[in-house]
Amino acid sequence: MYPYINKGSAKKLEGSIYVITFFVSDNPWSIIEKMDLFKYVRDAESWLEVKANEYGKKLRFVNGVHGLFEPFMTDIVPDYESGNPQWGIAEKYLETAGYPVDASYPEWIKKNSGCNQSLVFIIANMIGRGYANPSYWESDGPEGAILYHSENWKLTAGSIIHEFLHLFGAVDLYETNVQSAENSERMELMYPKEVMHNPHHPLKELIISPLTAWLVGLCDKEETWFNTFLPK
Numbered sequence: 001m002y003p004y005i006n007k008g009s010a011k012k013l014e015g016s017i018y019v020i021t022f023f024v025s026d027n028p029w030s031i032i033e034k035m036d037l038f039k040y041v042r043d044a045e046s047w048l049e050v051k052a053n054e055y056g057k058k059l060r061f062v063n064g065v066h067g068l069f070e071p072f073m074t075d076i077v078p079d080y081e082s083g084n085p086q087w088g089i090a091e092k093y094l095e096t097a098g099y100p101v102d103a104s105y106p107e108w109i110k111k112n113s114g115c116n117q118s119l120v121f122i123i124a125n126m127i128g129r130g131y132a133n134p135s136y137w138e139s140d141g142p143e144g145a146i147l148y149h150s151e152n153w154k155l156t157a158g159s160i161i162h163e164f165l166h167l168f169g170a171v172d173l174y175e176t177n178v179q180s181a182e183n184s185e186r187m188e189l190m191y192p193k194e195v196m197h198n199p200h201h202p203l204k205e206l207i208i209s210p211l212t213a214w215l216v217g218l219c220d221k222e223e224t225w226f227n228t229f230l231p232k
């Protein structure tokens with residue numbers, strides 16, 4: 001079984017999921033802009049709920065947010081481009097906000113949100129390259145993703161969906177250090193509007209391929225071609 005599946009606080013795209021969004025910025029950030037960005041989070045969640053429903057799965061998101069009306073104080077805004085992708089970004093932010101990050105975390109989430117699963121989503125007001133911190137080991141520890149928003153590089157609901165899906169086990173399907181250029185071309189032919197291949201299509205055109213659906217637990221049917229795209 002592929003190792004990203006069923007690990008961490010975001011296991012399967014099913015049931016109720018608590019999304020804890022953090023807005024972080026080094027300088028003052030308008031509430032109106034943050035409210036607009038938060039709408040994209042809701043759009044991403046609605047899209048995922050509809051897709052899960054098409055696979056016969058009930059999915060519901062509950063939202064918690066930090067840094068929307070009051071600035072969220074943190075000593076570090078994680079940066080990928082600097083060559084230091086930060087591990088444990090979810091823990092770092094949760095800890096600062098006063099959440100338990102030990103073994104009591106899943107129970108705390110359940111008690112306070114009614115959800116069985118959770119994820120942390122950080123929106124940073126600066127230029128940078130987003131990434132996700134999924135869990136690869138047997139743990140219920142918090143998983144999180146970060147995306148950057150700036151004047152020239154605006155956040156989209158498609159990118160949010162892409163990072164959320166990583167936390168549930170999806171893999172990149174474009175050319176990266178885990179996916180060859182050849183594989184990216186294959187995906188371009190098979191599912192050009194697959195959200196893990198290219199999230200920059202209009203929301204209503206984006207799709208989840210059978211491979212991604214299988215990885216995030218929407219369906220159990222494993223097809224032989226999946227293997228080509230799974231990191232070795």
Ligand SMILES: [Zn+2]
Pocket residue numbers: 162166171172
């Ligand atoms: Zn990705």
